[in-house]
Amino acid sequence: MMKSPGRRSLRHSLADGLRDRVVAGEFAPGDRLPGEPELARSLGVSRSSLRAAIALLEEDGLLRRMHGSGTYVTDRPLLRNDLSRNFGVSSMIAAMGLEPGTVDETCVAEEASAEVAAALGVAEGDAVSALRRVRTAGGRRVVDVTEWCRLDVLAPRAMAAVAGGSIYAALAERGLTVHHGVATITPDVAMGEVARRLAVPRGTLLLTVWQVDSTADDSVALASREHHLADAFEISVYRRGPGGGGEDER
Amino acid sequence: MMKSPGRRSLRHSLADGLRDRVVAGEFAPGDRLPGEPELARSLGVSRSSLRAAIALLEEDGLLRRMHGSGTYVTDRPLLRNDLSRNFGVSSMIAAMGLEPGTVDETCVAEEASAEVAAALGVAEGDAVSALRRVRTAGGRRVVDVTEWCRLDVLAPRAMAAVAGGSIYAALAERGLTVHHGVATITPDVAMGEVARRLAVPRGTLLLTVWQVDSTADDSVALASREHHLADAFEISVYRRGPGGGGEDER
DNA sequence: CCCCTCCAAGTTGTAGGACAACTTCGGTAT
DNA sequence: ATACCGAAGTTGTCCTACAACTTGGAGGGG
Numbered sequence: 001m002m003k004s005p006g007r008r009s010l011r012h013s014l015a016d017g018l019r020d021r022v023v024a025g026e027f028a029p030g031d032r033l034p035g036e037p038e039l040a041r042s043l044g045v046s047r048s049s050l051r052a053a054i055a056l057l058e059e060d061g062l063l064r065r066m067h068g069s070g071t072y073v074t075d076r077p078l079l080r081n082d083l084s085r086n087f088g089v090s091s092m093i094a095a096m097g098l099e100p101g102t103v104d105e106t107c108v109a110e111e112a113s114a115e116v117a118a119a120l121g122v123a124e125g126d127a128v129s130a131l132r133r134v135r136t137a138g139g140r141r142v143v144d145v146t147e148w149c150r151l152d153v154l155a156p157r158a159m160a161a162v163a164g165g166s167i168y169a170a171l172a173e174r175g176l177t178v179h180h181g182v183a184t185i186t187p188d189v190a191m192g193e194v195a196r197r198l199a200v201p202r203g204t205l206l207l208t209v210w211q212v213d214s215t216a217d218d219s220v221a222l223a224s225r226e227h228h229l230a231d232a233f234e235i236s237v238y239r240r241g242p243g244g245g246g247e248d249e250r
Numbered sequence: 251m252m253k254s255p256g257r258r259s260l261r262h263s264l265a266d267g268l269r270d271r272v273v274a275g276e277f278a279p280g281d282r283l284p285g286e287p288e289l290a291r292s293l294g295v296s297r298s299s300l301r302a303a304i305a306l307l308e309e310d311g312l313l314r315r316m317h318g319s320g321t322y323v324t325d326r327p328l329l330r331n332d333l334s335r336n337f338g339v340s341s342m343i344a345a346m347g348l349e350p351g352t353v354d355e356t357c358v359a360e361e362a363s364a365e366v367a368a369a370l371g372v373a374e375g376d377a378v379s380a381l382r383r384v385r386t387a388g389g390r391r392v393v394d395v396t397e398w399c400r401l402d403v404l405a406p407r408a409m410a411a412v413a414g415g416s417i418y419a420a421l422a423e424r425g426l427t428v429h430h431g432v433a434t435i436t437p438d439v440a441m442g443e444v445a446r447r448l449a450v451p452r453g454t455l456l457l458t459v460w461q462v463d464s465t466a467d468d469s470v471a472l473a474s475r476e477h478h479l480a481d482a483f484e485i486s487v488y489r490r491g492p493g494g495g496g497e498d499e500r
Numbered sequence: 501c502c503c504c505t506c507c508a509a510g511t512t513g514t515a516g517g518a519c520a521a522c523t524t525c526g527g528t529a530t
Numbered sequence: 531a532t533a534c535c536g537a538a539g540t541t542g543t544c545c546t547a548c549a550a551c552t553t554g555g556a557g558g559g560g
Contacts, residue, residue, distance in 0.1 A: 009317070010514070035540060046515040048298070051541090055302060059309045061430055064466070067259070067541050068522030075468040079432065083487050084334050180311055181489045182329065187437035187455045187480045205437045211489070218314070218325040230437045237333050237487055239431045239461070259542070285511060296544040301512085317512050318551030 014045060014053035022062060022073055032070040033063070060085070061238045079236045083183065088166050089135045089143050089226065096233055098137040104197055105133035107160035109151065116148045119212045119223040129156045131167065134197050141198045142232035147224040167222065168213075176221050181213035185235075194227050205230035264295060264303035272312060272323055282320040283313070310335070311488045329486045333433065338416050339395060339476065343387040346483055351386035354447055357410035359401065366398045369462045369473040379406045381417065384447050391448045392482035397474040417472065418463075426471050431463035435485075444477050455480035 027033060034042070040050040054071060057063040065071045081092050093100040110130045117124040128148050135143040147167055149159060154170065162170050168178050188206040195202045206227045213222040228235070277283060286304070290297040304321060307313040315321045331342050343350040360380045367374040378398050385393040397417055399409060404420065412420050418428050438456040445452045457478040464470050478485070 009512095037540090048516080049514055052302075052305060052514090055305055056309065059306060064468070065541065066523080068539085069524075070540060076432065076464075083435075084489055085491050087489065087491050180491075182326065183487045183489055185333075185435060185457065185485045185487065187457045189455065205439065207435065207437045214326075216314070235435045237433045237435070239334055239337065239433055241335055241337050241430075261542085287511090298545085299543060302543090315512065316552080318510085319553070320511060 010045065010049050011052035011056065014043065014050060015056040017043075018053060018057060019060075019062060022057075027073045029073050029075045031073050033072070035070070059240070061240070079238060081233055081235055083235050083237045087178070087181075088168060089145060090166060092233060093135065093137040093142070096137070099139070101136035101139065102164040103134050103136060103141070105131070105164065107131045107156055107162075109156045112148070115210075116223055120148060120150050120220055122150060127151055129154050129159045131159045131162065133164075137232065140232075141200075142229045144194050144197050144227040145224060146226075147222060149222055153221060171221055176215055178213045178221055179216040181211050181222075183209050183211040185209055188227065190227070198227065198229060200229065207235065260295065260299050261302035261306065264293065264299060265306040267293075268303060268307060269310075269312060272307075277323045279323050279325045281323050283322070285320070309490070311490070329488060331483055331485050333485050333487045337428070337431075338418060339385045339393050340416060342483060343385065343392070346387070348387040349389070351389065352414040353384050353386060353391070355381070355383035355414065357381045357406055357412075359406045362398070365460075366473055370398060370400050370470055372400060377401055379404050379409045381409045381412065383414075387482065390482075391450075392479045394444050394447050394477040395474060396476075397472060399472055403471060421471055426465055428463045428471055429466040431461050431472075433459050433461040435459055438477065440477070448477065448479060450479065457485065459485075 021027060033039060036047050036050055036054070040047040043050065054063055054065065058065055061076065062074055063071055064074055081095065086092050086095065090100040108130055109127045111125045112120065112122055112128045114124050116128060117126065120128060122128065129151055130146060130148050132144075132146045134141050135145060147159075149167075153176065154167075154174070158170065159167070171178060186208050188208040189202075190198060190200050190204040190206055191202055194206070195204065198204070207230055209224075209226040209228065211224050211226070212220055213224070214220050271277060283289060284292070286297050286300055290300040293300065304313055304315065308315055311326065312324055313321055314324055331345065336342050336345065340350040358380055359377045361375045362370065362372055362378045364374050366378060367376060370378060372378065379401055380396060380398050382394075382396045384391050385395060397409075399417075403426065404417075404424070408420065409417070421428060436458050438458040439452070440448060440450050440454040440456055441452055444456070445454065448454070457480055459474075459476045459478065461474050461476070462470055463472040463474070
């Protein structure tokens with residue numbers, strides 16, 4: 001039938017549409033959705049596709065299906081900062097209702113550290129593009145971000161053109177849409193340059209997020225390190241299982 | 251057709267089976283799986299159910315489907331500690347190849363703090379069951395865990411019977427299988443009692459995980475706070491999107 | 501020999517219908 | 531009032547067919 005939005009797979013478009021309707025409040029938490037046959041008819045798609053879309057949202061924890069009963073909206077209010085979905089610091093800040101900003105932005109070509117080199121698949125010491133900036137929320141410095149790219153992916157000049165915007169958007173314009181990433185979280189304290197950039201005393205508690213982003217074909221597009229002010233915002237994760245990952249649990 | 255394992259929905263059983271075969275190495279990272287029709291026949295299920303199972307694993311980041319080409323195993327090596335799936339500290343420790351242990355275990359009824367009360371849905375100051383213990387990995391103290399329950403869910407006596415085991419198992423025996431949870435992560439430093447229990451100097455960096463676990467019908471079953479030693483193990487998260495959650499990204 | 505085009509086979513994506521398994525709720529008999 | 535039963539509605543699974551897409555190889559032209 002209709003095939004208006006983008007050309008991602010139909011079930012993803014359907015899932016997005018349903019997600020929007022849920023967050024818009026059309027279906028309140030705890031409500032039961034219309035039956036699949038009816039909903040599929042009203043959307044002009046087959047029940048198969050609709051079910052695939054619902055499965056995505058169920059996996060996200062937004063919906064919950066009960067055999068013989070119906071499909072319900074989860075009671076859980078939307079996570080303030082769901083680390084498994086929200087991408088980009090500015091969207092996290094915006095999600096809290098604060099005005100995102102950028103200061104102290106510098107962009108250079110630098111030699112890759114061992115860690116960065118391993119992530120980007122280059123040799124240690126090779127030149128890579130690096131974009132460093134401090135993100136502000138309502139004028140307050142909250143995150144110190146450094147992002148690294150291979151030179152052939154985004155030259156320093158192109159990286160500098162990002163200018164306060166999202167580097168994901170710049171990559172997407174070059175046909176490199178980030179599909180997923182793996183983030184590692186460690187506690188930390190502000191020292192030296194980081195403390196100065198964030199304008200906090202040495203020893204201030206930080207949450208450091210080291211992340212490697214890849215495209216749909218698993219090629220690494222971006223590596224980044226974010227130093228978050230501990231009290232700036234909460235970082236949450238929706239955890240599934242157990243029961244989805246094998247029966248260990250001694 | 252056959253319906254051997256458990257009686258969770260078929261697609262979840264299929265997903266578990268496939269996941270096991272992948273982690274067992276039957277399909278190496280980058281490999282292409284057999285076609286859906288063939289795989290469905292060999293498993294004795296319909297292609298619809300198989301597709302639903304594959305969709306789950308794709309959402310987990312384990313598989314990747316490409317229209318017209320095939321279904322591939324993700325290159326990403328299995329995350330050491332995927333916070334969005336691994337449940338329970340002992341399984342995290344076991345996943346690292348270390349021997350999990352428990353020391354300093356105490357179980358009492360105590361008055362609920364404001365935070366605990368809000369999570370469990372009781373009034374502040376009401377009595378709740380509390381289980382506190384230190385988890386060890388290979389003999390080293392790595393996590394200080396406190397878990398709270400409503401009295402009618404798990405009485406202190408029943409909670410004490412857990413004795414070094416998983417509280418999830420104890421809950422499951424009472425028909426309360428934990429279906430999902432929401433974890434909030436903050437950096438922290440060891441102070442006072444926590445430092446003493448973990449046998450580290452004051453000021454040692456910690457990663458604190460506050461978590462609320464719920465059953466399939468969204469009723470809260472358990473709240474917990476874990477103080478992780480910063481250098482004990484890495485905590486990682488697989489992040490999907492962007493493109494799955496609406497087009498913000500200024 | 502190299503390169504380009506085109507086609508055929510194989511793959512995943514979607515459609516649509518049928519039935520099974522399950523829940524819910526109201527009616528009915530006890 | 532209570533227990534039982536059944537009809538209606540819902541999600542779960544199966545089946546077949548076709549559309550959309552990718553891949554690789556055959557074949558021809560340079």
